[in-house]
Amino acid sequence: MSEDSAILLATAQRNRLVKALGRVAKQDSAALRQVYEMTSAKLFGVCLRICADRDEAEDILQDVYIKIWDRAGRFDPMRASPITWLCTIARNTAIDSRRAKGGAVLLPETAAYHVADTARSADLVIEDDQQRARIFECLDGLDAQHSASIRAAFFNGLTYADLAEHMKVPLGTMKSWIRRGMQQLKACLGNG
Numbered sequence: 001m002s003e004d005s006a007i008l009l010a011t012a013q014r015n016r017l018v019k020a021l022g023r024v025a026k027q028d029s030a031a032l033r034q035v036y037e038m039t040s041a042k043l044f045g046v047c048l049r050i051c052a053d054r055d056e057a058e059d060i061l062q063d064v065y066i067k068i069w070d071r072a073g074r075f076d077p078m079r080a081s082p083i084t085w086l087c088t089i090a091r092n093t094a095i096d097s098r099r100a101k102g103g104a105v106l107l108p109e110t111a112a113y114h115v116a117d118t119a120r121s122a123d124l125v126i127e128d129d130q131q132r133a134r135i136f137e138c139l140d141g142l143d144a145q146h147s148a149s150i151r152a153a154f155f156n157g158l159t160y161a162d163l164a165e166h167m168k169v170p171l172g173t174m175k176s177w178i179r180r181g182m183q184q185l186k187a188c189l190g191n192g
Contacts, residue, residue, distance in 0.1 A: 010123035013038075017082040024072035032069055039083065043090040050094035050157035060097050064090045081131065095157055138188035146181030153178060 017038055023031030043064055048057040067089050075085050139147050149167070152158045158166070164174040 007126070010127040013123040014081060014083075014127060018075075018077045021068075021072050021075050021082055024069060025075070027069075032065065035068065035086075036065060039086050042083065043086060046087055046090040047094045050091065051098055056097065057094070060094050061090070063097075064093050067093060081127070083128070084131070091154070091157065095159065098157075099159065134189065135185075138185050141188060142181050142184055146177050146184065149174060149177045150181045150185065 017035065020031045020034045020038070024035060040061065044057060044061050047060040047064065048054060051057050051060060064086075068086065071089070075082065080088075139150065142150070145167075149163055152163055152166075153160065160174050160178065161171060163178075164171045167174065169177075
């Protein structure tokens with residue numbers, strides 16, 4: 001498959017997901033089923049990585065799709081890609097669940113290899129790779145403290161309190177680092 005064909009396929013897949021989310025916003029249950037079929041493997045992996053328990057990840061995933069059903073009207077494709085928006089919901093739901101249980105346990109990254117991902121298509125892989133490369137390029141341009149804090153919070157699922165304790169800084173300082181870093185990251189991504 002040529003690069004142009006792959007890009008067209010990725011764009012079509014993204015547009016399909018955007019349209020499905022638009023229909024979910026109108027309470028179309030068939031559209032929610034479509035969103036689930038297109039994204040459940042990836043969102044389950046996010047939940048499992050953060051909560052470290054397969055049964056709990058399945059419960060969290062159910063909560064994630066309830067939130068998607070309730071919040072689909074808030075999705076704005078001009079502000080974020082649909083998969084980024086959905087992963088943010090999954091990540092936040094999993095972190096909230098972990099906080100409620102009082103634990104901070106993460107599975108090793110190799111545990112993700114055992115999660116079935118039959119719905120993954122080449123166009124989504126290409127879109128994710130391009131987006132990931134741009135994010136890492138922008139992250140590398142940040143101050144080292146901001147970059148390390150954002151990476152640990154968003155890629156490893158650590159809370160601000162966990163990070164502050166680990167880096168031996170006050171919680172307010174950690175929040176400021178991440179807020180400033182996110183502002184710089186947003187500016188960088190907006191210019192790319």
